Amino acid sequence: MVISTALSARIREAGLAYLLLLPSLAFLAAFTYWPILRSIWFSFHDVVLGDSKIIWLGLENYQRLLEDRLFWKAFGNTAFYTVITIPLAITCALLLAVALDSKLRGMAIYRSAFFYPVMIPSVAAGMVWVFLYSASYGPINKGLSLIGIPDTAWLYDSKWALPAIMVMSVWKYSGYFMLILLAALKLVPSDLYEAARLDGISAWNRLIHITLPLISPTLYFVIIIGLLHSYQIFDYVYVMTHGGPADATNVLTFYIYQNGFQYQDVGYASTLANVLLLFVGGLIAVIATVFGRRVHYLGR
Amino acid sequence: MTTLHGQTDAKTLPFTQEARQPFRLAALKRGWLHVVMVPLALLWLSPLVWILVTSLKTRTEVFDPAAGFLPQVLQWANYPGALSVAPFGIYLVNSVLVTGGILIAQLVTITLAAYAFARQTFPGKNLLFTLFLLQIMFPIYATFLTNFVTVRELGLLNSLPAMIVPFVASGYGTFMLRQSFRQVPTELADAARLDGCGHLGILWHVYLPLVKPTLIAFGIITVVTHWNDYMWPLLVNNSENVRTLPIGLGLLAKSDSGADWTRLMAATVVVVSPLLLLFVIFQRRFVDSFMHAGLK
Numbered sequence: 001m002v003i004s005t006a007l008s009a010r011i012r013e014a015g016l017a018y019l020l021l022l023p024s025l026a027f028l029a030a031f032t033y034w035p036i037l038r039s040i041w042f043s044f045h046d047v048v049l050g051d052s053k054i055i056w057l058g059l060e061n062y063q064r065l066l067e068d069r070l071f072w073k074a075f076g077n078t079a080f081y082t083v084i085t086i087p088l089a090i091t092c093a094l095l096l097a098v099a100l101d102s103k104l105r106g107m108a109i110y111r112s113a114f115f116y117p118v119m120i121p122s123v124a125a126g127m128v129w130v131f132l133y134s135a136s137y138g139p140i141n142k143g144l145s146l147i148g149i150p151d152t153a154w155l156y157d158s159k160w161a162l163p164a165i166m167v168m169s170v171w172k173y174s175g176y177f178m179l180i181l182l183a184a185l186k187l188v189p190s191d192l193y194e195a196a197r198l199d200g201i202s203a204w205n206r207l208i209h210i211t212l213p214l215i216s217p218t219l220y221f222v223i224i225i226g227l228l229h230s231y232q233i234f235d236y237v238y239v240m241t242h243g244g245p246a247d248a249t250n251v252l253t254f255y256i257y258q259n260g261f262q263y264q265d266v267g268y269a270s271t272l273a274n275v276l277l278l279f280v281g282g283l284i285a286v287i288a289t290v291f292g293r294r295v296h297y298l299g300r
Numbered sequence: 301m302t303t304l305h306g307q308t309d310a311k312t313l314p315f316t317q318e319a320r321q322p323f324r325l326a327a328l329k330r331g332w333l334h335v336v337m338v339p340l341a342l343l344w345l346s347p348l349v350w351i352l353v354t355s356l357k358t359r360t361e362v363f364d365p366a367a368g369f370l371p372q373v374l375q376w377a378n379y380p381g382a383l384s385v386a387p388f389g390i391y392l393v394n395s396v397l398v399t400g401g402i403l404i405a406q407l408v409t410i411t412l413a414a415y416a417f418a419r420q421t422f423p424g425k426n427l428l429f430t431l432f433l434l435q436i437m438f439p440i441y442a443t444f445l446t447n448f449v450t451v452r453e454l455g456l457l458n459s460l461p462a463m464i465v466p467f468v469a470s471g472y473g474t475f476m477l478r479q480s481f482r483q484v485p486t487e488l489a490d491a492a493r494l495d496g497c498g499h500l501g502i503l504w505h506v507y508l509p510l511v512k513p514t515l516i517a518f519g520i521i522t523v524v525t526h527w528n529d530y531m532w533p534l535l536v537n538n539s540e541n542v543r544t545l546p547i548g549l550g551l552l553a554k555s556d557s558g559a560d561w562t563r564l565m566a567a568t569v570v571v572v573s574p575l576l577l578l579f580v581i582f583q584r585r586f587v588d589s590f591m592h593a594g595l596k
Contacts, residue, residue: 014422016499020412021428027409027469032435035446042446049449096340099333106334111587112579113341116348118590119575121528121546124568127553128347131354131561137363139350171344176590183591231441235530239550253441260445261535269445277442284437 036277042270049264061271071272073247074255077162078279081169081233081251086226089170093177093222098207100178101185111182115175122172122232126239129168130155155241158248165236165249173229177222184218185211220291227283252276351572355379355565362561375562382552382566390541391548394460398533398544399526401464406522407515410473415503417474418481419489435471440532448535462536463544467526473518480514481507517589527575545571 043062046055065071096114100107117125132140135153145151154164188211196206212219234253237243243250243258250258252272260269354362355378357371416422417429440447447466456462484507492502508515530546537543543551549571553564579586 010421013420017416017420017422017425020416020420024409024413024432024469024474025428027465028431028435028471030450031447031466032438032443032469033431035443035450036438038446038449039443050452099337102333104333104337108583110337110341112583113344115587115590116576116579117344119524119528119579120572121530121549123530123546123550123553124572125347127549127564127568128351131565132347132350137365139346142365171347175344179587179591228436228439231439232531234441238531238534239553256445257535260448266445266449273442273445277438280442281437 039270039273045267047266049266074250074252078251082230085166085169089174092174096178097181117172118176122235126236158245161248184215188214351565355569378562378566382563391545395544398463402467402526405468406470410477413474414477418478432471432474458537458539463533480511484510520589
């Protein structure tokens with residue numbers, strides 16, 4: 001009797017828990033996991049946007065992908081953007097955070113100055129930078145002409161268009177990473193620095209050997225956040241270059257959009273989407289194995 | 301990332317902020333730091349300055365290399381001019397409805413789910429929690445194509461709900477709130493239970509008031525994210541009366557093929573100012589929210 005009431009109480013508790021999870025689970029299933037499963041299913045088919053008929057293709061989409069030079073270009077651009085922009089923005093953020101952490105006067109003003117780009121919609125940021133980068137009347141060209149760099153249409157130059165977007169991304173996200181790193185720096189015990197300083201260890205070595213290991217969990221987290229934010233390059237490409245010139249800024253998200261929405265080829269676009277997920281997932285896995293094990297948790 | 305903040309809260313650290321100077325630089329050295337930081341900060345601020353200045357220029361001043369940095373006469377007429385090109389009032393209402401809708405829906409779903417994960421035992425808990433956490437790895441940018449197909453099948457294209465539904469569940473929010481719920485002493489809940497409160501009563505009267513800072517932090521991050529959303533609203537709506545502010549701005553940029561930068565920048569000021577003003581007024585709150593978002 002006692003056992004069965006305990007049991008029914010546990011069942012009731014579990015029932016309530018599932019009920020509480022139901023709203024989240026329903027939406028999670030419909031708009032996160034179902035699309036992923038569906039995308040895998042579509043990648044083996046010929047699917048036309050707006051047409052309910054789908055035709056089995058087997059691995060044809062994947063074969064096509066391997067021979068698609070534009071895919072490789074977009075993949076290369078995505079990898080280039082990700083691998084350069086994230087370390088650059090994080091290094092920038094780390095230096096800013098360290099500078100601000102030394103109780104610099106005017107800290108609040110500096111912090112806002114570096115953080116405000118996060119508040120600006122990507123479309124607005126993209127547009128403004130189109131203006132900043134424009135040839136002849138753009139402020140960047142005006143500034144660079146002072147040091148003798150010739151007028152360049154940065155976003156229309158296939159060599160410079162992608163780096164130009166990367167510079168903008170560093171401006172947009174460094175402040176966010178800086179803020180998170182700043183929070184971590186504030187938790188580093190100062191007696192460690194004191195001891196190191198008394199031992200005559202230089203500021204640079206203190207940064208490398210004390211600060212970095214102690215904030216490594218946050219650094220790790222910031223890298224993941226950076227990786228997820230790098231998806232947003234779609235917005236910038238769409239607004240600033242539309243993939244051009246000559247596909248110099250075509251990245252995977254944009255190429256998926258082109259195939260799915262402009263050419264209505266949902267099957268092939270799904271194949272690309274799967275590759276993108278694998279790429280980002282793979283990067284996260286690499287970071288987790290290389291970095292995750294070395295992360296140093298305070299007191300653990 | 302989960303343990304750092306919980307273990308060493310700033311308040312419990314055995315030393316004060318004053319005593320703690322990681323790179324104790326002499327006054328002179330700190331002066332040098334300003335020499336580096338002031339130009340950097342100005343560099344970071346310059347796009348904003350250019351938006352403002354350009355929004356008040358004449359078209360000729362923008363393109364004339366001989367014209368100075370500042371406009372001769374402040375062209376306030378650029379603002380009504382920009383706003384009359386498109387129904388920005390409707391866009392504003394739509395932005396408020398979509399962002400507000402997402403915020404309210406998320407607060408409900410994450411509160412319920414976080415309570416279950418923090419305080420209840422049930423079979424499959426770890427597996428389900430992993431599914432929630434993994435969602436963080438699958439942003440809309442990774443799933444937009446097939447989500448579009450789904451939303452279209454549901455007949456939601458060109459409607460406000462289309463812009464809300466993919467974001468109703470939030471693994472990130474659930475995680476943040478679960479961490480906070482777990483720090484609430486169980487004695488409080490036990491006392492409420494003795495007073496006859498059920499689970500939902502305890503959640504409402506005991507837990508929610510105690511985690512207000514987390515709710516506010518999550519709320520701010522959600523509002524900033526979805527107020528600025530571009531890609532998904534761009535894909536799912538194609539009619540005037542459901543457009544949001546960022547979409548309206550993007551269209552303005554496209555239609556003005558002659559690059560009327562003065563109007564475009566005026567419209568940009570209008571679109572970016574609500575959040576920037578809130579940020580200036582509630583700076584501490586915003587900064588704290590984003591600062592600790594990753595650590596809690």
